[in-house]
Amino acid sequence: MRHSALAWLGHPLTIGAALVLLLNDHLLKWLWPGVVTGKLSDVAGMIVAPPLLGLLVRRPAASILLVGVVFTLVKTTATGATIASHAWTLVWGPSQVLADPTDLIALPALYAAWWTWRHPAPRAERLARVAVVIPVTVVAVAATAPGYHIPQSAYAVDVIDGEFVVAVRQGGLLMSHTSADAGKSWSRRSERTPATAKRSACVPGHCYRIVPGRLAVEESRNGRWVTAWEVSLAAQDRLARAHAADREQDAQPVESLGIAVREISGGHIVVVANGADGIAVRDIAGSWQRLGVNGAGFEAASAVSLTAPGVYPDYVPRAAVLGALAAALLAVGCGVRRRTFFIGSVLAWTAVWSFYEIRNELFIPFNPFALGLGLVLVPVAGFFMIHGATLGRARFRTWAVGLATGVLCFYSIMTPFYAWSAHLLDYYALASGLAIGLGIATASAGAFAVIELDASGSPSPSAPAAP
Structure with a gap:
């Protein structure tokens, strides 16, 4: 019986464990969360991980030992969990892996991985080739449609x-919230709604007006307007991202849209409608407070903190993965130097992009065109890349530089967004520009590094013989 890494991966027990892993993570954990479904993924992972690693290591005992050691470190140390979180982020975007020593109960499942290596199944290698499409298919079928955030x-x-x-809209739904105690508490009602948004309001001797495009209010007592309350432009930029809608047509402004003043005994109260950020209330003592909007009304606890980390869109990590993949393939391609490898690389990148384009639509659980395109391109891309790499006989250092280029490119793209999220950069647009520039620079550096390494490692042409 043939003992190959591909046959190990195609063993029925390995394929079954992979199906259990995908089904458990995408369905069972949501239906029956608890200890059983939590540990089931670990057990299945111990069976699947060694054959996958075996495609690279080519030594089954080393693969099984390495999986066991890494799993133990991840589940028993904070450092191991942190490293695993960063590694998983390379594939799926921001992720967190938690240390949990009780997960070590799954380690005996490594024996099952060893058993599948020692007892290969007939036609297992062919099954492995067919099973390449199974993870994608299961993920697509298991996807659900959670609806859009509006x-x-x-x-x-x-x-x-x-x-x-205060008039509030959410998509096509209109509602209003009222306060009879000077803005201290709010209740939802629908029978009364402001006719229009007022840009200014006054009480005797004191006027207020909103600043268009800003979360800001100006006041005047003697005809001279001064700032009464504002949120900095950088903070407003982060709030706009925090209140972003899933679809562009559902986006709501994060700026002051309307204002009202009510005179009471001892002074006056000001309320400002601030779009998706809720409202701002000035109390009788002159102090301002932001209140976030929720289903019941407005509360300070619902307001996004101005010191909270910035939230970048979900597509940013996906774009970073696609950029890193392109950079890695470009670097390796500069070492392989075969047209078929470049064709395969383009097809592989397009396949990954199409998988990322599988979206949860309102009535369709996935994008069938993107899914079909990806499934068609995967085997074609694999054929071209393997054919080109075989002809090009790329050296190990070419693959190493390509891998390093991909990792560095991912972090060069994501680092500006991490800095923006941590308030080290003021504006999202600045982070975007830096990410594009650093990504291109890293990809170019990787390609040039491979070219230089190949040039320095090539044998010099022999000098012509003297006449």
Whole structure:
């Protein structure tokens, strides 16, 4: 019986464990969360991981030992869990792996991996080739349609019958929230709604107006306007990202849209409608407070903190993965120097892109065109890349530089967004520009490094013989 790494991967027990792993992570954990489904993934992973690693290591005992050691370190040390989180982020975006020594109960499953190597199944290698499409198919079928996030937006405010009334929209749904105690508490009502958004409001001797495009209010007592309250432009930029909608057509402004003033005994109260950020309330003492909008009304606890990390869109890590993949393939291609490898690389990149384009639609659980395109391109890309790599006889250092280029490119793209999220960069647009520039520079450096290494390692042409 043939003992190959591909046959090990194609063993029925390995394929079954992979199916259990995917089904458990994408369905069972949601239906029956608990210890059993949590440990089931670990057990299945111990059976699947060694054959996958065996494709690279080519030594089954070393593969099994390495999987066991790494799993133990990840589950028993904070450092191991942190490294695993960063590694998983390379594939799926921001992820967190937690240390949990009780997961070590799955280690005996490594014996099953050893048994599948020692007892290869007939036609296992052919089964492995067919099984390449199974993970993608299972993920697509298991995907559910959670619906789109549509932020609520406070777009107008007025004083009606002595009470503050704030108009709120969420998609096509309109509602209003009222406060009869000077903005201290809010309740949801629908019978009264401000007719229009007012840009200024006054009480005797004191006027307020909103600043268009800003989360800011100006006030005037003697005809001279000064800033009464504002959120910095950098903080407003982060708030806009925090309140982003899933679809562009559902986006709501994060800026001051309307204002109202109510005079009470001892002073006055000001309420500002701030779009998706909720409202801002000035109390009788002159202190301002932001209140976030929720289903019941407005609360300070619902407001996004100005010191909270910035939230970048979900597509940013995906774009970083695609950029890193392109950089790695370009670097390796510069060493292989075969047209078929470049063709395969383009097809492979397109396949990964198409898988990322599988979206949860309202009535269709996935994008069938993107899924079909990816499934068609995977085997074709694999054939071209293997054929080109075989002809090119790329050296180990070419693959090493390619891998390093991909990893460095991912982090060169993501680092500006990490810095923006941590308030080290002020604006999202600046982080985007830096990410593009650093990504291109890293990819170029990797390609040039491979070219230089190949040039320095090539034998010099023999000098012509003297006449």
